[in-house]
Amino acid sequence: MRRIAAVFEQVLGAPPPGEVWIGDDAAVVAAPAGRFVFATDAAVGGVHADLSLTGLDDLVWKALVATVSDIGAVGARPTYAVVDFCAPSGTDLVLLATGVAEAAAACACPVVGGDVTTAADVVVAVAATGVLEGEGPAVLRSGASQGDVLFVTGPLGASAAGLRVLRTGAPGPSSAVAAHRRPRARIAEGVEARRAGATAMMDVSDGLGIDLHRLAEASGVGVALDGVPVADGATEEEALGGGEDFELVVATPDPARLVGAFAAAGLRAPIEIGRCTDDPAERTLRGLPLARTGFEHRLG
């Protein structure tokens, strides 16, 4: 909560009456009724982003979107975020603050507090709260049953393709580069999927290959995929293992209701990719084994 106030005042708006944002020991904000949702994620320069290819503002954007995406992935709507910047002396704090302000605006999730700390690496840690509207539980990874139909909210692999374009200089669609630099969290889709009776949901942050394994393991079901929608300019391998697309995977026993709800809300149609099966060991794509591909943090 130190000098970050001076940085943020340049780029963030003023809080509503009765609230206190950046500048004191803690932020004071309006509370949700009933339940709230709380998530955190960190982005590290050199691990989550090659800072010779993308900017500090992009790193911050990704950290905020990844956190907000976790809020959306249980069907909640993000409300507030706090941000820790850890960075070497001389780091462009205004660029960091600009990136977080842009991401906060894109996610409709104001940044209300933060801290600045010296470190050798650039590390951006974001925490966000969210609200579950109305009655009914959050949509967890563990709720899928055999027979549920699996959807994703959009084609996959764009972020990985964009990184490849940036690394190699090979031709590729600008949409892929934009998806890598400035991914979007699927908040409205998560909220609609919960309303429409989704039984399980998660965001594709580490790669569909690994994230689907996690959903299946948490739910105790198998998964049989018919295919995977591949983003413009991406390969199927990138769609399965690339990660950071932040599309949602949704399981539902009532696919027509999900499709209808998305259409009524003016959202892009969800894409059916397969179904949950009764064999908890099954992980297949077009009848062949589905590799556990994606990004796993292993420190142990």
Add this chain to the structure above:
Amino acid sequence: MRRIAAVFEQVLGAPPPGEVWIGDDAAVVAAPAGRFVFATDAAVGGVHADLSLTGLDDLVWKALVATVSDIGAVGARPTYAVVDFCAPSGTDLVLLATGVAEAAAACACPVVGGDVTTAADVVVAVAATGVLEGEGPAVLRSGASQGDVLFVTGPLGASAAGLRVLRTGAPGPSSAVAAHRRPRARIAEGVEARRAGATAMMDVSDGLGIDLHRLAEASGVGVALDGVPVADGATEEEALGGGEDFELVVATPDPARLVGAFAAAGLRAPIEIGRCTDDPAERTLRGLPLARTGFEHRLG
């Protein structure tokens, strides 16, 4: 939210019915009514702690206590925390999780979510929520008026003295070393001070010298100190500039009410250190200029 689930399951308890803690995209927890408080802080190995002198568990403890202390410093009670561990491969995650579990228990603030990320440095980022009980505003840094009496909730400099003992091997009280390794957040004191009509409050995280300047600047008052309570084994310089004691500085127009409230709650008596004056430029200790000593993060 990845492998951290496996780490935390060893050391954290199970959530109450209806709540979801670590293991899904986001934690789902009971919401406060009205308003809530949100703060974040990070601790970096080599910056906030010399990891040759203190443990990873101590670093995590300090990160959680610093964040919870910010919640207490506006008069709120902490409710939930989330933790990001960024660390090199091979880091002892069980030690990190043990430290956070111990700190969470000491602060009565359960850790409900987290993330693990690879990084060159050890960085622990904590975010916590809290509730303001009853009516009335949070106690900010900016509320002090001329004539308000200034208190601290305990003697200062213990953490700095403990670090000196660890560094030099010189004799010193074990209480100082404990204060450096495992500082305490003054939650009950903050809640009581708010109930007793405190007008301004903050925690001494960077050193009384600098933190009092901040309170005076935010409130537009001067400060005239009669003295500073020095912790056992510490010097006055350490009490003024050491930081990380996490005692609270409290301004109040009704000192007898504050003292009485602390006594009624069974808390250690607050220590009067001076008063707020009408000259916003005044910063004195026993009539001499009070240096702006303490820890300032400067990245720019």
